[in-house]
Amino acid sequence: MSKLNRYQNPEIFERLAMAYAAGTLHGRARLRFEALKNQHFYLEATTNAYESKFGNLAELLPGEKPSDQVWKNIEENIQVDAPARNVAKKSWFGWLSNGYAYALAALLVTTFMIVNPLSTSPDAVAYAAVLEDFENTPVAITRITHDDLSVSVDMVKDIPLEDGKVLKLWCHPKNGGEPRMMGEVSKTGQTIIKINANQWEHMQTIGILEISPEPSNLSDSKSRKNIVTLRGQLSPISEK
Amino acid sequence: MEDNFAELLELCAEQDQRAFKKLYQEASPKLYSLALRLLQKPELAEDVLQEAFIKIWQKAGTYNSQKGKAFTWMATVTRNTSLDKLRSLKLKAAETNVQYEGLDFASDDLEPDHQEDLSQEMQRLRECLKQLQPAQRECILLSYYYGHTHQELSVKLNKPLGTVKAWIRRGLESLKPCLS
Structure with a gap:
């Protein structure tokens, strides 16, 4: 099994995430896992969930006063x-x-929903982002929905691509850090990427989505190589 | 306990320094205790505590109460900062003067009033840990609190490395359904 496949296998990555959070993953294995965790939000979300459980152990410690x-x-x-x-x-x-993205995102949602980009409400039922090119022209509409746990990307305008390159979707954490790859996106029409419940939870921490052309053989474990072509603010959508 | 911390973190996200001081006063003793066990040296543990609290202040806005208690979030920040420090200094437990050791504080027979102080999540975790064989539990707790590697545990417990690895692997496998 390739390294990439190993880390995409939920059985394996959940076991590694658990070992990482419990502190039983050491040395190079820990460093390797950290590097992958920083690139793949599903690994980070699963690790965070286990860190939250094992973090309770600190309650048992006797308090000691620092200087x-x-x-x-x-x-x-x-x-x-x-x-x-x-x-x-x-x-x-x-x-x-400069809210062009915000205004367009509002068009994406049905009338019984509101878009609130400043909200950190845990009640979001979906997220939306309009990705624009360098001239601020909307090119892709992205929706992430809880109902079907999916990310949909609709290209409203073709993007010219060199031979051997494909489009990759990336997400940026609100608090900074490296962007993480979410998947490959078709240069025309609609692309659907399935996510799991942990990944859905993790969307609350994401601020920006981007699309960049990358070599078709770019493995998930490698970082982004090319300049971002499209970019947009991810906004939570909540029920009224 | 956790509700207070979550409220204080919320205020910290709004740059409320008085709330941050209160948060430090209430949470730092246990977080310092955690850093002390991992680093074994008070001066290093204090450096880490300082660094961890600055991160907590800067990242307070990213804390999400839906994902867990504020205290466990801060404990994770402190523990990861401690491990980064250990790594940067290439320190190993064997190179330090071990002053903080043992798992008495995590024993099964806690005083009843101490048990009442524990959060529901911690009580649940204790129940899960109780289901493990003692050796499995000991290895996992020593790894968490002291950052011991498999090799260090093998030496400390005077057991073959393979045995220690198997205890940890089976212990985590047994914990998984309980934690889920």
């Missing part, structure tokens, strides 16, 4: 950090305010 200097250092650090964080927050809102 007062620790808090002084932390306090100093976060006060220095505060202005930078405010700027970052402002720019994120600014990004939303």
Whole structure:
């Protein structure tokens, strides 16, 4: 079985995620798993679920007081950090305010739903993103729905592709970090990618979707090679 | 306990430094205790605690109460930061002066009032752990709390490496349906 297939086998990756969270995965195996986890959101979602269970073990520990200097250092650090964080927050809102994607996303949903891109509500029933090219022209509409646990990508405009290249869909965590590949996308028509319940849960942490042309033989375990062609903000959709 | 932490984290996400101080005061003793066991040196554990709390402050907005308790989220941040530190320093347990060891705090016969303090999730996890053979349970807990490798456990428990690996593998297999 190839390495890629091993990590896509739920039996195997769940066992590895569990060992990682319990702390029984060590050395190179741990590093390898971390690298894959950072690229594949289904691995990260499963690992997070187990980390949340094993994290309870810390409750059993006897409390030990650290020196007062620790808090002084932390306090100093976060006060220095505060202005930078405010700027970052402002720019994120600014990004939303150029809201073409937001307006188009609203067209995607049925009338009994509302789109709220600022919401972190756990009640999202779907997510939507309009992916635009460099000229801010909408090219792909992406919907991620809980009902059928699927990601659908509708290309509304053809994308010219060099021979030997295919389009890959990537997701970016809201809190930064490396983008993770979600799957291959057809350059015309509709593509459906199935997801599982853990992956659905993980969508709450995703801020941006992107599509880039990649070599057709790019394995999932390799990072993105090419410049992003399409990009869009992922917005949660909740029932009224 | 967890509700308070989740509320405090929510306030931290809004840059509320008073809430952050309260969160630190209430959560840091156990998180420091966790870092101490993994790193074995108070000065390293304090460095890690500092780094972990800065991450908690910066990432408070990403915490999602649907996915787990605030305390377990912070414990995971602290544990992963500790393991990163160990890795960066290429420290091994054998190279340190071991001061923190044993699993008395995780024994089956906790005082009744201590048991009441535990969250429902922890009580559930304890029930799952009780279903394991003692050796399986010991290996998993030593791995979690002390970061011991299979080889280190083999030496510590004076058992063949293959036996230790089998205990861990079977222990995790037995835990899986219970945790699900």
